[in-house]
Amino acid sequence: MQHPYTPYAAEVVDRIQESRSVFTLRLRFCDPQVQARYRFAPGQFNMVYLYGVGEVAISIVSDPEDEQLLDHTIRAVGRVTRGLAELKPGDRLGIRGPFGRGWPLTAAEGSDVLLVTGGLGCAPLVSVINYIMRRRRRYGRLTVMQGVKHSDDLIFRGRLERWRNVPNTQLILAADQAAPLWPWHVGYVTELLGDIQIAPKHTHAMMCGPEGMMRVVIRELEQRALPDDAMFLSMERNMQCAVGHCGHCQYGGRFVCKDGPVFPYSEVKELFGVKGL
Amino acid sequence: MALADTRFLPRERFQTLLDALIERGFRCVGPQVRDGAVVYDTVTRSSELPVGKHDMQGPGTYRLEDAGHERMFAWANGAQAIKPHLFPAREPLWSAERGGAGSIEFTPHSAAPEAVAFIGVRACDLAAMQIQDHVFLHGPYPDPGYAARSEALFFVAVNCSHPAATCFCAATGDGPAATHGYDLVLSELDNGFVLSAGTEAGNAVMAQLELDATTPAQTQAVVAQGEASISAQTRSLPSRDLRDALFNNLEHPRWDAVAERCLACGNCTMVCPTCFCHAETEEPTLDGHATTHLREWDSCFTTGHSYIHGLQVRADIRTRYRQWLTHKLGSWHDQFGRSGCVGCGRCISWCPVGIDITEEVAAITGD
Numbered sequence A: 001m002q003h004p005y006t007p008y009a010a011e012v013v014d015r016i017q018e019s020r021s022v023f024t025l026r027l028r029f030c031d032p033q034v035q036a037r038y039r040f041a042p043g044q045f046n047m048v049y050l051y052g053v054g055e056v057a058i059s060i061v062s063d064p065e066d067e068q069l070l071d072h073t074i075r076a077v078g079r080v081t082r083g084l085a086e087l088k089p090g091d092r093l094g095i096r097g098p099f100g101r102g103w104p105l106t107a108a109e110g111s112d113v114l115l116v117t118g119g120l121g122c123a124p125l126v127s128v129i130n131y132i133m134r135r136r137r138r139y140g141r142l143t144v145m146q147g148v149k150h151s152d153d154l155i156f157r158g159r160l161e162r163w164r165n166v167p168n169t170q171l172i173l174a175a176d177q178a179a180p181l182w183p184w185h186v187g188y189v190t191e192l193l194g195d196i197q198i199a200p201k202h203t204h205a206m207m208c209g210p211e212g213m214m215r216v217v218i219r220e221l222e223q224r225a226l227p228d229d230a231m232f233l234s235m236e237r238n239m240q241c242a243v244g245h246c247g248h249c250q251y252g253g254r255f256v257c258k259d260g261p262v263f264p265y266s267e268v269k270e271l272f273g274v275k276g277l
Numbered sequence B: 001m002a003l004a005d006t007r008f009l010p011r012e013r014f015q016t017l018l019d020a021l022i023e024r025g026f027r028c029v030g031p032q033v034r035d036g037a038v039v040y041d042t043v044t045r046s047s048e049l050p051v052g053k054h055d056m057q058g059p060g061t062y063r064l065e066d067a068g069h070e071r072m073f074a075w076a077n078g079a080q081a082i083k084p085h086l087f088p089a090r091e092p093l094w095s096a097e098r099g100g101a102g103s104i105e106f107t108p109h110s111a112a113p114e115a116v117a118f119i120g121v122r123a124c125d126l127a128a129m130q131i132q133d134h135v136f137l138h139g140p141y142p143d144p145g146y147a148a149r150s151e152a153l154f155f156v157a158v159n160c161s162h163p164a165a166t167c168f169c170a171a172t173g174d175g176p177a178a179t180h181g182y183d184l185v186l187s188e189l190d191n192g193f194v195l196s197a198g199t200e201a202g203n204a205v206m207a208q209l210e211l212d213a214t215t216p217a218q219t220q221a222v223v224a225q226g227e228a229s230i231s232a233q234t235r236s237l238p239s240r241d242l243r244d245a246l247f248n249n250l251e252h253p254r255w256d257a258v259a260e261r262c263l264a265c266g267n268c269t270m271v272c273p274t275c276f277c278h279a280e281t282e283e284p285t286l287d288g289h290a291t292t293h294l295r296e297w298d299s300c301f302t303t304g305h306s307y308i309h310g311l312q313v314r315a316d317i318r319t320r321y322r323q324w325l326t327h328k329l330g331s332w333h334d335q336f337g338r339s340g341c342v343g344c345g346r347c348i349s350w351c352p353v354g355i356d357i358t359e360e361v362a363a364i365t366g367d
Ligand code: SF4
Pocket: B268, B271, B272, B273, B274, B328, B340, B341, B342, B343, B344, B345, B346, B347, B348, B357
């Protein structure tokens, strides 16, 4: 068995600047056997290791059936991520994973999917959009609602524009502050929840972003009669070990790293909304 | 000889027990007095044990005194016992080396199992070790270092005869008598020890010592002493499962009151035998060609513990103390099927401002 704490070496195959502070690293394990063995589900994450600095938990945005490459979309905010931002194709780093429980994409087959993201927390849901787009016929109506602080923070703009034109797919964007010529809503994305259609018995809602935003979404969806176990959220906490040993990601009686990061709302309802847990 | 068999080891022959273990290849680790406190370290002579010592403990207080008798274990636990051995305060996990063309080579650190016999461990610490076993071993990702260190251990437990004023193991159900998890267990009487074995390995050591059977009077004395150790405990917890009682009181004003006193020093978490939080850190060599990835004990009282994307989830002491207590006595049940407190009282004695977990719990869950 793999030593649970030790990464495998991986190589940067490509680096894509998505916005001023967000970039995507396209990676491949140096050992082809490790690459061949590696399997993940959308919503799971890897611990990405920068030589001499440390590790950081990053969700995987590429498609699980892409056996060659592994994409991580990263925002440069901390010591490790700012260092990762400096890497170029050919550079090496470490990867340990995948960890955690991902999105309920199999359970959601045949139903409508509503995705809501806010702040800069969109990466975990990009994997879901990618996944559904490649298997579009297996799912019903897809509604993607994405809020950003500033319109310049919007990433994957090209892809989003393409997705708009896919049948049975609705895209709703909002920016708290917008540059001139922003064609979308100015304000919170949650303000637009009232406008969308929801079939409460046939919808899986998946969300990620600031907890405050998710609370607003949950309240609205509850009013629209969506059951607790049809709402899924990706939680974020400090993570260091990713295997339930280090205690940093404790959230009530759960470890976000191994019990999450994706939780049905029914599992976290008791504490969700209490500040400081 | 059946496992329930009890034998009497006269005090002057205690050395033969150490010798028997050393002969079997164990390094004996036992209590001894250092800088005015009982600590655990390598021991080869019975004279190194805290003979004739007694401890005075209270909120924010720990003091050793001469007791005027010859007993070796007439004290309750000092700051640490088994935990630092199985889960060291600082430990390398792996190293990485830079090779040609920018390659990185990762090498996990492997801990070689060492045969260690712990002398004089208490019921609360055996219970705490079982909890830590659960954290590090009983999941999909067992910790290989912890597993190696727990492989070749031998436990000589001592039933507590002199609980400190801070002890409340009777309330948590983890002491004062050791009921499982040991190879040998001792009850200390004025002139020696009543021994019994908990494993075949313990039985073999006991047989080798060629001891007399215990007398009915000795058995009687052990029972009486055990009962006295329970009734001597004045602190307690309102219940063994406080999960709902605590989570229903997350906004209780007492959290603010305790936060006024708490220094967020983290002493309570460092001495707690069940706290398992640790941080991962990196130590590159000066030339940059190699780097070691380590883990170190961390505490939910530090500012960095809940850091995420430039924010702290628990920015004030109120939420940190609440995290500690609600986890230890509340959500621990969800994660590990029991409370995370074994009633050792260490967090009470070693808190510089004398915050008493039993008092805080009583106030928060009171009405
Ligand atoms: S919480 Fe306090 S009394 Fe309970 S096990 Fe930890 S240190 Fe001992």
